[in-house]
Amino acid sequence: xxxxxxxxxxxxxxxxxxxxxxxxxxxxxxxxxxxxxxxxxxxxxxxxxxxxxxxxxxxxxxxxxxxxxxxxxxxxxxxxxxxxxxxxxxxxxxxxxxxxxxxxxxxxxxxxxxxxxxxxxxxxxxxxxxxxxxxxxxxxxxxxxxxxxxxxxxxxxxxxxxxxxxxxxxxxxxxxxxxxxxxxxxxxxxxxxxxxxxxxxxxxxxxxxxxxxxxxxxxxxxxxxxxxxxxxxx
Ligand SMILES: Nc1ncnc2c1ncn2[C@@H]1O[C@H](COP(=O)(O)OP(=O)(O)O)[C@@H](O)[C@H]1O
Ligand SMILES: [Mg+2]
Numbered sequence: 001x002x003x004x005x006x007x008x009x010x011x012x013x014x015x016x017x018x019x020x021x022x023x024x025x026x027x028x029x030x031x032x033x034x035x036x037x038x039x040x041x042x043x044x045x046x047x048x049x050x051x052x053x054x055x056x057x058x059x060x061x062x063x064x065x066x067x068x069x070x071x072x073x074x075x076x077x078x079x080x081x082x083x084x085x086x087x088x089x090x091x092x093x094x095x096x097x098x099x100x101x102x103x104x105x106x107x108x109x110x111x112x113x114x115x116x117x118x119x120x121x122x123x124x125x126x127x128x129x130x131x132x133x134x135x136x137x138x139x140x141x142x143x144x145x146x147x148x149x150x151x152x153x154x155x156x157x158x159x160x161x162x163x164x165x166x167x168x169x170x171x172x173x174x175x176x177x178x179x180x181x182x183x184x185x186x187x188x189x190x191x192x193x194x195x196x197x198x199x200x201x202x203x204x205x206x207x208x209x210x211x212x213x214x215x216x217x218x219x220x221x222x223x224x225x226x227x228x229x230x231x232x233x234x
Contacts, residue, residue, distance in 0.1 A: 004163055004195050005031040005054060010063035012049055023049050024218045036189055036196040038206040041215035047199045048093060048167055055088050055165045056080045085113050089161035091169045095152040097140040103151045104136040110159045126154040145172040163195040170202055
């Protein structure tokens with residue numbers, strides 16, 4: 001199987017008050033196209049930082065990120081933006097919706113950037129899928145946390161990404177909505193072959209993915225296949 005994401009000796013540092021803070025150190029792993037993976041670990045262990053580096057939203061201090069056969073380190077901001085728009089979906093922990101746009105317009109933005117057709121209809125369908133048919137003309141400030149999360153999920157799906165990164169996608173949802181969203185994520189994986197990389201605290205959700213990487217203090221402390229995966233291949 002094709003490797004869609006290759007991370008080698010990745011590190012991320014921040015300079016703060018004359019000291020170097022090592023947020024991620026020597027992270028290496030590969031993800032095959034179509035694989036589902038979760039990243040777990042305590043708060044502050046570097047999960048969000050790692051996801052941002054993998055998706056080309058942020059730049060590494062050391063090491064390399066290769067997404068879909070392209071080394072992100074060498075790209076300009078414009079080239080990075082194009083790679084993200086073509087191949088990547090991202091569900092942010094804090095949603096990152098544009099406050100001056102409605103739910104529908106937020107979902108339409110990535111499609112407009114791609115110059116696609118039937119953008120409005122496609123976006124309305126996605127919002128219906130996440131259970132927001134009645135909220136499409138609401139602005140983010142008029143939506144609950146869970147509803148904003150669902151808009152951000154619809155937006156992440158809209159460009160039919162090859163790889164979808166989700167940062168605690170069920171963190172703000174009730175059990176029922178959470179189950180719907182999780183089903184939607186795995187449906188996308190099964191039907192479109194979308195690779196899933198999910199940061200989560202939900203061990204039930206993590207167990208549904210093929211593989212779990214555990215982070216602690218900016219290091220990988222384990223990288224294991226789940227029971228789910230072994231079941232699937234026998
Ligand atoms: N822009 C930044 N400047 C300085 N430190 C940061 C910055 N972003 C994140 N950090 C630090 O990096 C560590 C990991 O953060 P994060 O990746 O958000 O962890 P997690 O998602 O696992 O909770 C934290 O200690 C955080 O304070
Ligand atoms: Mg985080």
